[in-house]
Amino acid sequence: MIGTELDDERAYLARCGAALLRMIDGVRLNVVIGERVAGDRYSAERLGRHLKSLAKELAEEPDGPPFFGRLDFDSGEHRGQRYYIGRRHVSGDTGQQPMVIDWRAPVSRVFYRAGARDPQGVSVRRRFGWSKEPITLTGFEDERLGHGQELGTASRIMAAEIERPRVGPMRDIVATIQPEQDELVRAGLDESICVQGAPGTGKTAVGLHRAAYLLYTHRQRLSRAGVLILGPNQSFLGYISAVLPALGEVDVEQTTVDRLLARGPLRGADGEEAAAVKHDVRMAAVLRRALYERVREPGGPITVPDGSYRRRVREEELRSIVEGARREATPYDVGRERVLSRTVAVLRRQAESRGQTPNAAWIRKMNRAVTGFLDEVWPAVRPQEVVAGLLGDPAALARAAEGVLTPAEQAAILWARPPRSFKSARWSAADAVLVDEVAGLLERPRGYGHVIVDEAQDLSAMQCRAIARRSEHGSITVLGDLAQGTTPWAARGWREQLGHLGRPRAELIALTLGFRVPAAVVAMANRLLETLAADVPETRSFRADGRLRIREAPDLARATVAAVREALDHEGSIAVMAADATLERLTTALRAQGVAVATLDDPASDAPAARVTAVPAAMAKGLEYDHVVVAEPAEVVEAEARGLNRLYVVLTRAVSRLDVLHSRPLPPQILPRVEADRIEA
Numbered sequence: 001m002i003g004t005e006l007d008d009e010r011a012y013l014a015r016c017g018a019a020l021l022r023m024i025d026g027v028r029l030n031v032v033i034g035e036r037v038a039g040d041r042y043s044a045e046r047l048g049r050h051l052k053s054l055a056k057e058l059a060e061e062p063d064g065p066p067f068f069g070r071l072d073f074d075s076g077e078h079r080g081q082r083y084y085i086g087r088r089h090v091s092g093d094t095g096q097q098p099m100v101i102d103w104r105a106p107v108s109r110v111f112y113r114a115g116a117r118d119p120q121g122v123s124v125r126r127r128f129g130w131s132k133e134p135i136t137l138t139g140f141e142d143e144r145l146g147h148g149q150e151l152g153t154a155s156r157i158m159a160a161e162i163e164r165p166r167v168g169p170m171r172d173i174v175a176t177i178q179p180e181q182d183e184l185v186r187a188g189l190d191e192s193i194c195v196q197g198a199p200g201t202g203k204t205a206v207g208l209h210r211a212a213y214l215l216y217t218h219r220q221r222l223s224r225a226g227v228l229i230l231g232p233n234q235s236f237l238g239y240i241s242a243v244l245p246a247l248g249e250v251d252v253e254q255t256t257v258d259r260l261l262a263r264g265p266l267r268g269a270d271g272e273e274a275a276a277v278k279h280d281v282r283m284a285a286v287l288r289r290a291l292y293e294r295v296r297e298p299g300g301p302i303t304v305p306d307g308s309y310r311r312r313v314r315e316e317e318l319r320s321i322v323e324g325a326r327r328e329a330t331p332y333d334v335g336r337e338r339v340l341s342r343t344v345a346v347l348r349r350q351a352e353s354r355g356q357t358p359n360a361a362w363i364r365k366m367n368r369a370v371t372g373f374l375d376e377v378w379p380a381v382r383p384q385e386v387v388a389g390l391l392g393d394p395a396a397l398a399r400a401a402e403g404v405l406t407p408a409e410q411a412a413i414l415w416a417r418p419p420r421s422f423k424s425a426r427w428s429a430a431d432a433v434l435v436d437e438v439a440g441l442l443e444r445p446r447g448y449g450h451v452i453v454d455e456a457q458d459l460s461a462m463q464c465r466a467i468a469r470r471s472e473h474g475s476i477t478v479l480g481d482l483a484q485g486t487t488p489w490a491a492r493g494w495r496e497q498l499g500h501l502g503r504p505r506a507e508l509i510a511l512t513l514g515f516r517v518p519a520a521v522v523a524m525a526n527r528l529l530e531t532l533a534a535d536v537p538e539t540r541s542f543r544a545d546g547r548l549r550i551r552e553a554p555d556l557a558r559a560t561v562a563a564v565r566e567a568l569d570h571e572g573s574i575a576v577m578a579a580d581a582t583l584e585r586l587t588t589a590l591r592a593q594g595v596a597v598a599t600l601d602d603p604a605s606d607a608p609a610a611r612v613t614a615v616p617a618a619m620a621k622g623l624e625y626d627h628v629v630v631a632e633p634a635e636v637v638e639a640e641a642r643g644l645n646r647l648y649v650v651l652t653r654a655v656s657r658l659d660v661l662h663s664r665p666l667p668p669q670i671l672p673r674v675e676a677d678r679i680e681a
């Protein structure tokens with residue numbers, strides 16, 4: 001019975017393949033016709049470009065299966081219908097319903113949300129199982145929701161997908177999105193949300209799928225306004241970069257906050273103290289003062305030659321123009337424009353009252369004539385100039401920071417050797433944030449329709465403000481985990497962070513079911529979590545499989561080589577994680593033993609297909625590997641002020657197996673019940 005049904009499904013699969021080819025051919029043909037028939041060159045080019053990108057998109061359809069689920073309805077709006085759900089829409093014959101419905105379409109929501117308690121009209125939900133290379137439909141699993149039958153997380157197909165060994169970059173999760181994740185993915189475009197989730201609960205996955213969903217649902221609005229994804233570093237962005245293209249979305253900007261804000265190369269570095277002050281929210285007030293200190297009261301009336309006349313604007317009038325512009329609290333550059341246009345308007349009224357009719361050339365002439373006055377009372381400035389003027393001049397800093405920063409804080413951020421000009425300044429990443437703050441006071445930056453911020457707990461207040469400026473008229477999705485905060489300014493609570501992000505009332509949602517880390521590892525991570533003083537709920541693991549092994553190893557290098565060799569016998573990616581110096585030593589040892597090791601900054605180093613990556617503990621955030629070897633956790637803890645949080649991050653990167661190797665005593669925070677986990681070889 002199942003056999004014949006499987007044959008039927010395979011026949012349907014073959015028809016889908018044919019339909020997809022027809023779609024690609026059709027679009028390609030349109031490219032050719034479009035190029036020939038469009039009325040003029042401009043529309044020919046536009047049409048051609050559009051069709052070509054559509055053809056490219058379709059042809060680049062990943063080799064994945066065209067559908068992963070099926071819904072049979074026996075009541076409600078879709079009664080009697082059967083829909084196949086897949087990554088992308090596949091058209092049916094003319095006049096027929098689609099062969100496959102996009103997972104983002106409204107009806108697909110039922111696939112993710114229906115359950116025995118609320119079948120939503122569905123009699124049977126079917127999940128398909130596939131094997132790769134070649135893509136083969138191997139079976140299916142039915143849930144008769146109408147009869148109270150629901151597998152939930154007991155689904156074998158779902159478990160196999162979640163527990164599969166990880167290789168290469170992150171993949172989409174469309175086939176197995178959980179109901180609570182789906183709710184976040186499909187939150188409306190006007191809703192800003194904040195997702196607090198322990199490691200591996202799918203925050204990043206939710207964020208990426210939300211981007212794809214919003215682009216599908218609000219294509220026009222967002223293709224104009226744009227979607228921005230912010231991640232912690234380039235390695236992380238590389239790791240997630242394939243997910244959206246696989247879902248057919250190629251026009252999403254994915255970058256880091258530093259890159260977003262940098263206006264040139266960053267060649268400077270700050271000490272801890274200076275960075276902490278520069279990232280503090282109080283700097284916003286200091287910078288505002290430093291900028292508006294440049295606005296001066298008019299020192300007297302102005303006289304402007306106009307043909308045979310000399311026009312005069314009284315000091316009181318000028319004062320009220322400057323004061324008025326200040327009070328209006330528009331961006332600084334708009335204020336300057338207003339002072340200019342209002343001063344010229346006074347001159348114009350004078351000219352008109354004398355029977356003159358000023359034209360555009362006259363206005364231009366007057367604009368030029370009052371520029372000297374304008375530069376005095378409301379000078380044009382560049383943001384770098386303002387910041388350099390502040391950090392390079394103790395007196396200017398003291399004026400702007402009075403009552404806001406302590407003398408010690410001021411001393412911490414002063415440049416020891418000020419550059420000759422702001423153009424030769426060696427800007428640091430923190431300086432770039434300050435420059436951006438001033439730039440935001442000068443004029444509003446380009447905004448996005450939606451911004452997704454990953455690892456948001458690590459952002460400083462000043463970085464949050466930079467993001468808020470870019471999402472003022474859009475919405476944001478904030479993803480993070482307070483327990484994984486490792487920067488000196490990492491958030492202690494979400495409400496305050498959301499305030500800095502300009503969304504103090506965004507809904508806060510917690511995800512607690514982990515899909516990455518095996519249960520044994522979660523138990524250890526939760527022990528560490530208790531000591532981190534982060535107000536977050538514990539995680540449960542979806543995964544009963546997986547292995548944790550803790551070994552004392554006097555010769556760390558030898559033990560690492562042995563652990564990696566053993567890992568290489570299994571399928572999946574492997575990472576060695578440690579503090580910097582130790583990692584270098586271990587990488588050398590591995591290479592000396594003939595093991596190819598890639599590094600994060602150069603993934604193709606050593607051997608292009610190296611299965612082992614050396615990951616500095618400080619760069620592990622957001623990444624995952626099938627097998628992780630963590631060497632000398634005590635060093636990871638000692639390396640930085642929030643070393644325990646870093647260890648928490650590092651211990652939660654493994655999908656199938658985690659080896660913890662130590663020659664020194666383990667950090668006591670993971671010790672209490674560690675003996676129970678210890679399995680000696």
Ligand SMILES: Nc1ncnc2c1ncn2[C@@H]1O[C@H](COP(=O)(O)OP(=O)(O)OP(=O)(O)O)[C@@H](O)[C@H]1O
Pocket residue numbers: 161162170171172173176177178181197198199200201202203204205206481484515516621622623624652
């Ligand atoms: N519903 C799901 N079905 C299948 N896999 C899932 C699901 N949700 C998450 N995953 C997988 O679990 C892993 C962890 O997800 P993700 O990286 O998004 O978690 P995270 O919460 O961002 O973790 P971290 O805080 O450590 O960065 C990924 O491999 C992801 O594909």
